[in-house]
Amino acid sequence: MHYWNRDNFEGLDAVAEEAMASSIPSGFALYCRLRSNGQRAKALDALRRFLVEAQSLSLEERKRISWWLLEAQVRSPKVHQLLPHPLLKGLIEPTVEACIAKWPGDAAARRWHGFVSGDSDSLRLALRIDPDDWLARNRLAAKLLASAEFSTHHLVESQFLGEEAQTALELEEVADHIAKLPDGSLRHELQSRLSDQRMLLCDWSEYKLDPHGTFPEWCAERRKSHAWSSIVYYEKNSDA
Known part of the structure; x- marks a missing residue:
């Protein structure tokens, strides 16, 4: 079952x-x-x-x-x-x-606030208080990477969501955090995702200088391989 x-x-x-x-x-x-x-x-x-x-x-x-x-x-x-929601709202978040x-200088409290609220600045503050807080650093790196991946996930349709310059800054911050993480599978996974996003952004920037054909076609012609995201569109039910 x-x-x-x-x-x-x-x-x-x-x-x-x-x-x-x-x-x-x-x-x-x-x-x-x-x-x-x-x-x-x-x-x-x-x-x-x-x-x-x-x-x-x-x-x-x-x-x-x-x-x-x-x-x-x-x-x-x-x-x-x-x-579950009642536990988060009834105990964890108020605590x-x-x-x-x-205890405004409690790094763990700032870190957990970043976890439950999704607030990147709380994670950054936790790291300013305790630079060795690898949980906060890993979470922040993963969050920034997810933001970059969201921006690039429509490149299969030759569309970039957001600002390329902002995504480049996010990736630079990710690289800085990864360099400070302990060696292990989490660090290697983040590094692999970072490399993918950097190559994708670099190729997109080059493509925009002379955009002939679609971006995937342009990449294929130059033997640049990327794992394209799958995109699912939902149509509103006409009876709704």
């Missing part, structure tokens, strides 16, 4: 084991177990009870629990039901905001 969502359900079971071995309230492990078994209503009820207990604790305890939950999500990126207000 749930073969199409196997990573999520198996991941929930694994996180439940970790939660049981930790000192966070046991209701979260129960939520994970029930959600993994497909018992959504019971899982959400367990989550509500977990939230009531967690919200009654001191800020220091809420911080410890929230950081544990966020770190669990980083370790298990394929578990998309790990931090992050309260920690920033009380």
Whole structure:
């Protein structure tokens, strides 16, 4: 059952084991177990009870629990039901905001704010406070790369989204962050994506100087190979 969502359900079971071995309230492990078994209503009820207990604790305890939950999500990126909306809004986001207000120089609080809000400047601030925060650096590099990839994903149709100069700046920042990351698979993956985007942007800039034919045709004629993005268009239902 749930073969199409196997990573999520198996991941929930694994996180439940970790939660049981930790000192966070046991209701979260129960939520994970029930959600993994497909018992959504019971899982959400367990989550509500977990939230009531967690919200009654001191800020220091809420911080410890929230950081544990966020770190669990980083370790298990394929578990998309790990931090549901009620948990984010009822515990994690308010705790992050309260920690920033009380400890403005807390690099972890700034980093997690960047994670949950998608705010690049929060990640940059975390790195100014702690340049060795590789979680913040990796997240920021990945976020900037995703922005560049969005700008280039219509080049298969000879269209660039946004400003080439801004994308070039983003890629330069990505390169700087990658150079400061520890060696490993995450760094290598980011470096590969960066190289692809740099070559794509370079070829696009050259193509624009004398744009004969489509950009993919121009690249093919010059034996420049790129992995073109697939684009899906959706038509509005006329009955809507």
